[in-house]
Amino acid sequence: MPKRKHPRLKSFDYSTPGAYFVTICTQNKRCLLSSIVGRGLAPAENHLTEYGKIAMEQLFLLEKRYDFLKIDQYVIMPNHVHVIFILSQTAGASPRPTMTDIVCAYKSLTTRECKKVKPIDKLFQTSFYEHVVRGQEDYDEIAEYIVNNPKKWELDKLYAKE
Structure with a gap:
């Protein structure tokens, strides 16, 4: 069995204040959302x-x-969620939760609530995609992508027939 590649930057602290673009896909990219x-x-x-x-x-x-968390931009697509999380400086918990901790909590809580509506074994894929937003231009491109994602659904690399 091939070893799964770790998708995070090894030297980066994902609890650092800043903006993070995150994509969370449903299991097998099923159109459930x-x-x-x-x-x-x-x-x-x-x-x-x-x-x-x-x-x-x-x-x-x-x-x-x-x-310390703000949801800045988001879209719930048929088989994935795009969101820009803003982490602010805080004197909060030590150690401070990382982006992985936050996304895992989101996936777990969402799955638990969805199971109350209709049983489902696994709602989301194990991993998720993230991108550390680097500057205003990067942010603006990502925000525009999120806003326009529904219009361009059939061109999306995650597109699946519903």
Whole structure:
């Protein structure tokens, strides 16, 4: 069995204040969170499923759980979630939770709540993609990508027929 590559930068402290672009995919990229209506046309409408509504609710509950965390931009797509997390300076918990801790808490809490609606074995993939946002230009590109993602769903590399 091939050894899974660790996707995080070895020398970076993921509890450092800053902006992080995170993508969390559903297990096997199944379209469980929303459906896009009017693909390729502006405005494309993103209709959340029950699971998608829970995913959105749990995203904002993270701000209550972690007082140093802000949800800046996000979109719940059919089979993935894009979000920009902003971590601020705080005198909070020691050791301070890392981005991995925050994403794992989100996936766990969301899955638990979704199971109450309709049983599901595994909602999300084990890992997630992250990108440390480096400057305003980088942030602006990512924010624009998030906003336009529903309109460009059929061109998305994570696209799957619903």
